[in-house]
Amino acid sequence: MTWKHAIRATSRRVPAAHASPDPELHEEYAVNVNKIIYKPVGMLVGVLGGLLATAVFNKVWGKVAGGDEAPDATDKHATWGQVLLAATIQGAIFGAVKAAMDRGGAVGYRKVTGEWPDD
Template sequence: MKGSKLLYKPVGLALGALSGVVAGAAFKQVWKLVGHDEDAPDATDEDRAWREILLAAALQGAIFAAVKAAADRGGATAVRRVTGTWPG
């Protein structure tokens, strides 16, 4: 296993956990603006419309994916700066 890949493992795990927290907070703030409500609906909320539930799920998925991709890319770039090779 290359040194850069070995170095990236713990960095990737830490960034993954941190990105989940950041994405959750970002989604909560975006939902307050978009949904005009404190909490996003759960799929089983009987009083919420399909449209609202699916919009919340799609928005949450997009935010989580974007934050995770940014964290992964940033971590790989940082490892390359340290080791000189990309952790592929």
């Protein structure tokens, strides 16, 4: 058995210790092994996405502000416009990178296991 087949075999729903023999209650007490296996993968993808988003934001902000660092919201020397522009750009970049990384991680997981992480 290859590791792909082993992961596929363990990614099916398995009954919990106290599962009822009643088929309707079986789903309620089932443990989704697929979600448990994907959890560390999702965390790693999230960390890598955060690092990537930070690098992209710093590069973009450097172009927008001429090499200055992005202002913090509490920076007394920054204007409202600078703070809000930095927050808007940062939010857009982090949102897009997070969505791309989450989707890419889920697609990659499906390619390896044959299962979607939330199924």
